[in-house]
Amino acid sequence: MAVECDWMGNTKPFSGFSFLPLDALNEVITPNIVKAQLSPMDDFNRIVELSKKIFAILGFIEAEERIRDLFKDGLRDEHLPLKIIGGTQEYNLLISSGARCRGREFRSFSKWRDIEIEYFVRRQWLVLAPVFTTRGEHINIDGDTPLPLYDITKIAVTARATVYSGILHAAHIVPRPTHHIKVAVKHHDSLESFHEEKGTLTKVQALKHPHLIQYIATVQQGDLSYTIFPWANGGNLCDFWRSYPNALPTRSFGTFLWCFQQMVGLVDALFALHGVNCRHDDLRPDHILHFNDQDNSSVGGTLVIAFFHHAARHRISSELRHDLEDTRASSPVYEPPEATSYEPRSRRYDMWSIGCIFMEFAIWLLYGYDAIEKFRELLRDQESPPSQHGAFHKNIEGDTIIIPPVVSRGFDALRNDPRCAKGTGLEGLVSLISNDLIVIDPKGRANAEISRVKLREIVQKAEKDPSYLIKNVEAPPKVPDVFGGEI
Template sequence: MRSDEVSISLYKRIKESEAKYHLDGTHFFLPESAIEDNITEKNIKAELGLGFWGKVKQVVSKGDLPTTVLRDAKKAFTILVYINESKSIKGLLDEGIKDSDLPLRREAENSGVLLSHDKSKRFKSLQTMNDSVVDSFLEKQWIVMAPTFDSTRNHLDIPSLCPLPFSNIEALTGSHSSVLYKGEIHYSHYRGGKGGNNNITIAIKRFLREKLFNQELKNLRILQELDHPYLIRHIATYTQEKSYCIISPFAEGGDLVNMWKSLDHIVRDDKLMLSSIEQMKHIAEALKALHEVNCRHGDLKPENIFHFTDDGDGKLVIADVGVSRTHREATEMRAAGTSTRATTRSYEAPETLSKEDEARSRKYDIWSLGCILYEYTLWLSHDYEAIESLSRARKAPHHEFYLLMKPTPVIEPIVLAAFTALREDPRCKNGTALEALMKLIQDKLLQIQVDDRCTAAELVEHLQMILDDIKSKRIPALNDVTLPPQKLRFVRADHFEIIEE
């Protein structure tokens, strides 16, 4: 029990500043900001009773005690405040303790001598204390040890007892190989952002197997070297016991599907057409960057394209690079509500099943991106339900954009019919950007033969040409019609038909 009212005040202020997070149980950490705010010269003097009469007690081997604490040992002092042994700071400072020496450990079992974490320093001053007090120090030290993340995107090996500076953790989705959480990093534990006192919203992908995590680390190193604005940039990776985690910025706009749904009400005009083709080009540029370092994505789908809404219309960013090269998801991908959006296989290229024994080329990604841009264009021309109905109309159970036929696969008939319907749309015909986009997707991307598909670099060039033509007014984005056609809906039974609503 503390007898000193000032000590109670400092202890309580620190205690009340603790933050709590739930990940594998309930844990507490003391944020860096709380240490900065509470371990001040005034509070140190008040805690130690260092008034005018006690100035002689302030002197330590390396100078004024409060100054030395503030410079070298705020965390060590905080731990001593927690266990009601703040006056022991003088002995530790005389032995040269610094916060960088934490966490401390016993030199030997039941020894009162403590070692710095790298074993380069010995601290004897606490051995005169009761053994339980030393235990309290060693236990309580972890509350000030939550790591700080920065823009270096380093890998951290975090001790099992060390708390993490996270809050508001919630599980979003999971599979047999990983779990995805949404959470926040405390603002004072992240030094790579815009500053301020707002926590940083993050995504935490937790791998359940070390092998998969190590493969993902290799992919992340490639992305880190590329440092491309339209490829996901992780914040850090860490391991803690059997937790293998990747921390990334959280896309508040969700994925591409979420974007389509949230913007479904927007008027389909030249401005939307222009910004959408810009977004398509950005995705193609990211894929081009990957392919230039001989890396294919392998699992492109709308759910792996994230929508960051920080600036203006936001930007689309490719995520989950290389996932399919390390494992094959056995479960269907996450879907909202009762949506019938297909499994991952929906976006796989036809050579996946027709040539299972052959290595997949980078043009595998081009087919997948062709499927995505096809749906994007369908949304641009109509709405999200048009995408959904086309998915339902393709052959179950995987709803691919092709049919496996002998001797070679063919484009799904309903997909071809939808191409025809789109290109006959009065807004599309006679030399519009929308027509050029549809032609590009059909002629250069969704081609059964791998060699007939364009490269990512060529795709970027084609999209840039369409953008240049719009901006120079050589072609209209789309025709202005008095009465836009009804929304397309697709139905499949033993045959298929197109219904206009």
């Protein structure tokens, strides 16, 4: 009962791989099954304990009776996989390439026909799918070793990787979960990009921050390389906004508080990331994932920063650097003004991006996702070079950079909304975004530590006094024209 990868012609790296799940192996290979192939004098319990996979392989090729000779020769599961060595005269000599017993020879195959040995070597891979025992571990496996994945579907292609969804079999996870786990599998186009991202993810993993992505494992399968992540069942932040398109009546106090708590968490995650001399460098709503532990009728779960393929680590203080780093993100919308300059980048690079995201968050809270779309459309319509298309900043008269009128109108609209009255948490959020985050000069931009302190103060006050977050009004005001309302 091998499980075959459902690759549907579009998941080439996984095509042709099948595996026998460990729970199925344990169900099929029992002492009674093995005993039926042996004499009463044979130690069938020891065979089940030490050579269960060997017996299963023999079952695949209908040669179960040969377990006695192989077991006497010392062949155990730990010796797998086996490889054929030598020339034609030693074709029936197999050698272990298992990690613990590499190089051990087994001459008990000397009486086998060549075709039988080929079948054995080919079918052994069915029982060799790895087990993931530690979150964030790295696994090196042979190019023929299957991953314990099935129902694999291609979902995205990026500049340096292809991303698939799939199901990770529960029997290959320790401790075993109650059900199989849906995962995202990133197949890297090159080992260089794989090792680059792996280094960053290892540092992120060590932080153990609930708002930073924690990967399940990295895998090198011959010349192929993968990173396996938990599946974000709520999609990304844009998906979340689209799921709740209307401003009212879904924006309850609980919704507002949860959103502010998530913003605190995201900034705290940046504070932790910056604390180990890393920048994300490509923050945008679709790089923030939503892990939802609530039912579809309520807002909840956790927003998590992911996609660290552009992340940069400072080997020396960025204030001393004068090189233009090749870390340009693929979209200019959330990039700060210094993204295209030759000035050294600081960790405040990320703070501009998170400010733009938080501005859209505030727009969504008050007016819904359609308002964000209209605001983005106006940003795209402004005259700007391709490197600033749709961005929250604009070049005028050479090197002079300004906040474009569309963004200024957006801030005015938010401040003038009666629900954003002076002294409310919402007013505090808008002030933080406009005065401290979306600031042209990075030296005048608030860092993650200052930003999280200000956001925490808002949340702490709101938890004590729910009316602090937003001013109640009898009827919501009209949507401002900058957000798609009628003029």
